[in-house]
Amino acid sequence: MEVYSNENEQVDALRRFFANNGKALAVGVVLGIGALAGWRYWSGHEDTSAREVSAHYQQLTSALDGSKPQTLEAVAKFANDNSNTYGALASLDLAKQYVDKNELAKAATQLQSGIKHTQNANLQAVMNLRLARIQLQQKQADEALKTLDSIKGEGWTAIVADIRGEALLSKGNKQGARDAWSKGIDSEASPALKEMMQMKMNNLG
Structure with missing residues (x-):
């Protein structure tokens, strides 16, 4: 660390610093402002995207009807395209439809996929509980016990x-x-x- 004997030397040092680094500092300020603006844009974009995904999820699941294959396909595509909590919720909704149709293998697959798409521990627990119940119906007791072990x-x-x-x-x-x-x-x-x-x-x- 450089030591100065008086205030004048400190001022001179600052002048030399700005003379030698003024351009770099100016660029840094511009980049900093740009980064801040970029961050604000990105945050706003993320908020907008989240609202759009939420609205899309609500729209698809409200129309979900096990007797209409096109609605099942639409929700399945949404679940596959969204590796987030909304995708996991879509998988959960879809699994219920498959259980009602007694298509247990498809229901289990959807739940397993949904569990990977969310970091929400409670949602993961709910999906694992439903998966364990399905595995019991499939006479897969050992698999059900393993699934239950993952619930904390x-x-x-x-x-x-x-x-x-x-x-x-x-x-x-x-x-x-x-x-x-x-x-x-x-x-x-x-x-x-x-x-x-x-x-x-x-x-x-």
Whole structure:
């Protein structure tokens, strides 16, 4: 670090600095202003794009009808084209339509795709729960258990325990099912869910 003995030397040093670097500073200021303007434009563009995507999502899903293949295709294209939360929500909506049509493989594929398209932990949890239920319907208990293992957060403990119990029971593991439901009952579950799990445990004998 350069040390100056008095104020005059500091002033002279500043003059030399601006004389030697004035052009570079001017360019830097211009670039800085340009970058700020660019950032503001980009932010505004992102906000506009997000609103447009949201509106498009609402439009497509409002028209979604399992009996009309063209609406399914439109939502599927939207989900494929949008690797974001709206794309994930579209996959979730589409999966429900496929479940209603008993096209479980297509529903599972949509959910797996949607899970990859969002970073929202709660949305991922919901999609994984639905995926696990579908896998149970497909007699894929081991896959369902793996899916349940990926769900984190105490808020999901009871629902995960309920489905886990079903998966274990389908494998013939009655004690495992009992333990899962017991854990669900001991968690912060709703009274209705606790009662349902208790009934399942009672039915085990």
